[in-house]
Amino acid sequence: MERKPSLVQLNCQEVSRLLSDQQDEVLPVADRARLRLHLVMCATCRNVSEQMDFLRRAMRQIDRERPDE
Numbered sequence: 841m842e843r844k845p846s847l848v849q850l851n852c853q854e855v856s857r858l859l860s861d862q863q864d865e866v867l868p869v870a871d872r873a874r875l876r877l878h879l880v881m882c883a884t885c886r887n888v889s890e891q892m893d894f895l896r897r898a899m900r901q902i903d904r905e906r907p908d909e
């Protein structure tokens with residue numbers, strides 16, 4: 841039996857989409873809450889999230905170190 845996506849719970853695919861969305865834009869509070877909820881329960885997405893955070897921080901670091909053009 842296939843599980844329908846509920847309003848509360850996201851599946852991993854939706855989570856990875858939200859994670860990449862939030863790189864560029866601030867997510868609505870509801871999305872952020874659902875994202876956090878999923879991350880609490882899902883180690884796979886937690887890893888993805890941590891990697892994205894790491895990459896984002898690394899990119900910021902590079903931006904900061906780059907001299908003004």
Ligand SMILES: [Zn+2]
Binds near residue numbers: 883
């Ligand atoms: Zn997941």
